[in-house]
Amino acid sequence: MNPVDLLHGLVKIYSPSTQERVASEYLVAQMSALGFRAFVDDAGNAVGILGEGKREIALLGHIDTFHGFIEPRIEDGQLYGRGSVDAKGCLATFVAACHQVGAREGVRFIVIGAVEEESATSKGARYALTQYAPQFCVIGEPSGWDRITLGYKGRVLVDYEIAKAMAHTASTTRAAAEDAVAFWNRVAQFAAQYNADKPRVFDQLDPSLRALNSNDDGFTDHATMRIGMRVPVGLTIADVERALTPLANDATVTFSSREEPFRADKNNALVRAFTNAIRDVGGKPAFTVKTGTADMNIVGPAWGCPIVAYGPGDSALDHTPHEHLDLAEYARAINVLARVLSVL
Amino acid sequence: MSANCPECDAEITLTKPMRGEIIVCPDCGVELEVTNENPLALELAPQEEEDWGE
Numbered sequence: 167m168n169p170v171d172l173l174h175g176l177v178k179i180y181s182p183s184t185q186e187r188v189a190s191e192y193l194v195a196q197m198s199a200l201g202f203r204a205f206v207d208d209a210g211n212a213v214g215i216l217g218e219g220k221r222e223i224a225l226l227g228h229i230d231t232f233h234g235f236i237e238p239r240i241e242d243g244q245l246y247g248r249g250s251v252d253a254k255g256c257l258a259t260f261v262a263a264c265h266q267v268g269a270r271e272g273v274r275f276i277v278i279g280a281v282e283e284e285s286a287t288s289k290g291a292r293y294a295l296t297q298y299a300p301q302f303c304v305i306g307e308p309s310g311w312d313r314i315t316l317g318y319k320g321r322v323l324v325d326y327e328i329a330k331a332m333a334h335t336a337s338t339t340r341a342a343a344e345d346a347v348a349f350w351n352r353v354a355q356f357a358a359q360y361n362a363d364k365p366r367v368f369d370q371l372d373p374s375l376r377a378l379n380s381n382d383d384g385f386t387d388h389a390t391m392r393i394g395m396r397v398p399v400g401l402t403i404a405d406v407e408r409a410l411t412p413l414a415n416d417a418t419v420t421f422s423s424r425e426e427p428f429r430a431d432k433n434n435a436l437v438r439a440f441t442n443a444i445r446d447v448g449g450k451p452a453f454t455v456k457t458g459t460a461d462m463n464i465v466g467p468a469w470g471c472p473i474v475a476y477g478p479g480d481s482a483l484d485h486t487p488h489e490h491l492d493l494a495e496y497a498r499a500i501n502v503l504a505r506v507l508s509v510l
Numbered sequence: 511m512s513a514n515c516p517e518c519d520a521e522i523t524l525t526k527p528m529r530g531e532i533i534v535c536p537d538c539g540v541e542l543e544v545t546n547e548n549p550l551a552l553e554l555a556p557q558e559e560e561d562w563g564e
Binding site for chain 1: 560
């Protein structure tokens with residue numbers, strides 16, 4: 167098995183969220199050829215199981231990518247293409263590492279190429295969490311071959327809407343758009359107060375204004391606003407909703423795309439296996455926490471097992487037109503993960 | 511088994527060290543990683559960085 171061919175083949179198949187089927191079938195065929203029991207599950211995830219036993223080790227990557235096809239090519243040891251970093255490189259790392267280790271007695275390696283991670287639905291991960299009960303879980307997200315990701319912030323979308331009777335602009339009545347802006351200012355002020363003693367972005371409540379629209383039909387003045395809230399560990403989504411609702415005064419606010427923040431423990435057999443493996447191949451391990459969200463936010467609290475995110479690649483290239491993976495780093499990550507899977 | 515904290519030089523004794531285990535120095539509070547069990551060796555634990563990414 168050539169890991170570069172595996173990844174190159176996967177990257178050649180464009181698979182933005184909700185259009186993963188062909189990529190899933192390709193990966194299933196590749197895993198079947200390598201001796202996995204592989205299938206496309208009811209959510210559309212590509213699943214490959216290697217070994218039999220009660221001790222499940224879940225390797226949960228995602229097979230969908232950000233949109234925008236990039237012509238796949240290999241130049242100077244770099245594999246260019248959409249998803250090469252985020253996160254088909256991680257998914258191919260999982261398959262190659264399991265194949266390198268082979269079936270172990272009493273252990274089931276479960277590789278999952280989940281669908282719709284890049285969309286707010288997270289359909290694949292939500293289905294997978296009902297199917298397995300792993301003792302360890304590795305999420306496939308890029309952070310570099312020598313870094314171990316321990317946590318992700320949470321997220322909630324806030325939709326604000328106000329409708330009020332039209333008034334002359336020369337009057338003292340505030341327009342709907344002005345009410346919306348005032349709400350945004352109160353949200354920003356609330357976050358600034360929360361963040362006052364928190365220098366790290368990971369610990370901060372981070373609002374971002376996504377959209378603001380206003381219009382009228384001559385009788386009713388109408389404004390809508392969408393705010394994204396990145397929520398740190400220490401707050402729950404319910405905390406944020408309780409705090410923001412009264413700031414809207416007479417307007418309506420609704421909340422959606424809720425993902426609780428999640429921070430994994432770093433003193434367990436899984437993390438030790440990674441730090442030891444990275445040191446054993448001459449690296450210096452580092453921990454990282456991320457200001458975005460990932461499937462770890464979904465399965466981490468539900469499975470309650472030791473969990474990290476791991477994968478080769480520079481996450482600064484995620485979603486960029488220059489997305490590419492260093493193939494030497496890819497090989498190092500496979501080697502590290504194979505060492506981890508051989509001792510868990 | 512004992513080793514010294516690389517940060518403050520305090521002597522730290524562990525009864526059953528595990529390679530890769532993260533401990534906290536009781537004197538200075540810094541996080542340490544057990545990098546060898548016998549003889550006991552301690553290094554500053556991996557730094558925690560932050561990054562954007564989903």
